[in-house]
Amino acid sequence: MEFLHREIEEKWRRYWNENQTYKVLDDFTKPKFYVLDMFPYPSGAGLHVGHPLGYIASDIVARYKRMSGYNVLHPMGFDAFGLPAEQYAIQTGIHPSVSTAQNIQRYREQLDNIGFNYDWSREVITCDPGYYKWTQWIFLKLFNSYYNTSEQKAKPIDELIHLFERFGNHSIPAHHSEDSLFDAIEWKSKSRLEQERILMNYRLAYRKSAYVNWCEALGTVLANDEIKDGVSERGGHPVEKKAMLQWALRITAYAERLLKDMETLEWSDSLKIMQSNWIGKSVGAQLFFAVEDQNESIEVFTTRPDTIFGVSFMVLAPEHPLVYKITSSTQKTFVENYINHSNHKTERERQSDNKSVSGVFTGAYAIHPFTNAKIPIWIADYVLIEYGTGAIMAVPGHDKRDQLFAKQFNLPILQVVDQSNFSNADLEDKVGIMVNSDFLNGIQVYQAIQDILQVLESKGIGKTRIQYKLRDANFSRQRYWGEPFPIYYDAQGHTYQLDENNLPLELPHLEQIEPGKSAKSPLAAATEWVNFQDYTRETDTMPGYAGSSWYFLRYMDPNNPNAFASTENINYWKEVDLYIGGTEHAVGHLMYSRFWHKFLYDCGLVNTTEPFKKLVNQGMIQGIIESLLLVKDSHPPLFIDVNLKTAYADDQLARIPVHIDYVSDYNTDHSHLNKKGILEFVKWRPEFAGSLFKNVDTSYLLNEISDDFKINTLSETGKMSKRYHNVVNPDDVIAEYGADCFRMYEMFLGPIDQAKPWDTKGIDGVSKFLRKFYNLFYSANDQFILTDEPATAEELKFLHSCIKKVNQDIEQLSFNTSVSAFMICVNELKRIGCTKKEVLIPLAQLLAPFAPFITEEIWHTAGFNGSIHHSEYPQADENHLIKNEVNYPVSINGKKRYEWIVSKSMNQTELQEQVLQLDEIKKWLEGQEIKKIIIVPNRMINIVI
């Protein structure tokens, strides 16, 4: 009997929709389970086969949990603000709201096609004013809060103002940016503008000056992503660092909690390590070096205060505010040139380059706090202004970067730790004995660190400090397609917030979305919106992560107009029990969401301290990238065969991605374009019509190509992306094989958390499996048959070992192995010709979360009412699985020589005696002395000779 997937799947899609099969009720009497996918950004390219991998996994878990008696929340939505829609608008004139709506529509069709059990009435779209109203609302809460360091929680800013009015800011337990002290009287005497400026140092959402990548030619700020080799990817224009007034979120206040609370999470260790490295906690010393002949001092943070006697120079970041003040007149030109030079490097480049160093001397000297020696002060771009204090004390004897710098510029390298007792120690390792260090001499490093900290504190030179690498999050974007800030200013520069009753502040419609003048957001062009009464609105918008930092809460109560979610619903759904998404979000999104969640917890708005209890990263499904090799600057353009590659230097060749449909034998060593492929390629990329194509034997211009000509292409695995023309659309796969087959094949490809290449070829196996499964229910002449006779022990063994395996596998998210368990079971049942209802119906229920359509069809054909997806999930009965024989591998010296099937009842002594009597074993033992026999019960036997 043929399974007509198109008609049958369409039928159940409609049925589920009409019967609201997947509607999620806030039924507080049932235990809850919340399974969430990281919601997608709806790009213009549509979903490719890589996206649904995690969605299918979570869909299976959601269905399994529901069939196991849980009330399951498994929603979907769209992260719909962002740069690509804006770029697209600039290129095509199509407004982001239009393209985004179209893309969402397309995504929904594609998702529905796969048969997910989403309750679409809970859909969340971040660019919907009904949603971003609450994003703005949370922003205002952040704006109106400060972080109380003794209570370790966010508190209203009004409370802080009261404290200032009574005590000033002396010993106020508040996390803040700057440290200028005032008392109550001084506070009251300050202007309102000045008070506002001070409060910005305390607010959790605040405005400060921060560096951005500014591209003068494009008139816009660029993402790191948009910069290649120090110039803009579009147009190749120069990019420089520019300080701009920006909104930021004080995530640093939460550093310790973000670090500590990870202990409670069921996340992979690697993910936790990535998060804690991002937070980057280090304990060290904050100390000050006076600048010679000037009333200035340089603040540094070091984790190696023990090496203070090894300091031979200081380095400031080029952007450091002291640079201009201390630079001598003779060095001025050099310093200015250098600042200009490093301004054009990205932060990444500055950190990556460890082979060469650059820098210039400022002409100024610092005074060593212990020896009073003169220490030259340099500037160098390997020191970053955003890290620590933007200045370091350089210890070239025990820091690799410093050492490289010292060698380059002939600065003294002082050895202050003797590591001769630690032959494997790296020069940066904190082991050894202090030398050349005055009062620290002879002490172990770890002790020296303790001692010097005490001395620094007692002498008032410095203090012990905990430093985090985590930086406050830049929350401003000079972009159009994002949430507007509910903030406005008056002519004097006072800051005002919109009353929450006036939220949402809707994004005004702009016909032309072009970068604003003088580094303003495009919104600056919406003059009627920006200027109202005597005020001007903030024209920056919020970044992509604003909407995605709390969307999982909105699903709990998505249409609530009075709150971001009702207290009752939050108390019931609590947190996400299982979160599935890509590692690319390992730090960014997950860190910001955890921060927002903790803030909301402090405000008493959620009842859990962490949003995502268990998290699993799905691996990327990779595509095959096929490229032709083009010799750069060749006239006419010359394409060469991959086998000729070695004749050219790497930087002489450009890879031109070729649509995989044109390539023969793609994803093999001999992938190539034949004549037809070349013609298609040129039709698609007409700019290469005049090219020369050269392989190992010969070369041809396009119009001369012989019929048997082949040019080999370069075959690589990589991202599936529009850019490489290697995107496989799930719709196409589903049209041919059906959604059930697509779902199971994605799962069958391999472990959920591993990256793997997509290859449609292998799908036949799953397709055959589904047909075999379906035909278990049909006779040779296409009659539906299910018999009521009791099942045999053998049949029950096959069924129950499958049930056991599949249940275990779902709990461990090991779906590839459950698919093979299904295949084994169906193969066996088919072999023995099983038609028993007692076996086949539980098998269908077991398969339902994986293949929802075909199993629903069977369920109804078998005469059951309601949906199979609301039936009860089968549980394994161990009684059917008992074996009374054991298959022992018998090894000699760890090498398997024989397989021995014995009764389970045999004890150790019997086994030991009898194994030595086996002919197959005896021959190995002839003339050898048996040293030991190892028997692991029910596992293996090893004879050592």
Next chain:
RNA sequence: GCCGAAAUGGCGGAACUGGUAGACGCGCUGGACUCAAAAUCCAGUGACCCUAAAAGUCGUGUGGGUUCGAGUCCCACUUUCGGCACCA
């Protein structure tokens, strides 16, 4: 550069806490059915040695180590992938 992950047949992968390496599937080879093909079904399929079988030798990225026994643990390295704060 820094941080994280991965590497097993021609391919995707399996192997629970160290205990029969290659489950399951693709591909390939041979066979059945067919006028023929497709589809379907059956058998074989890590490499080497050998006419063949039996038996054997080698074999989980590379080099070392621990162990009765290592794909799994330890050390060093290679390659590929993800992130590095304005892509999402």
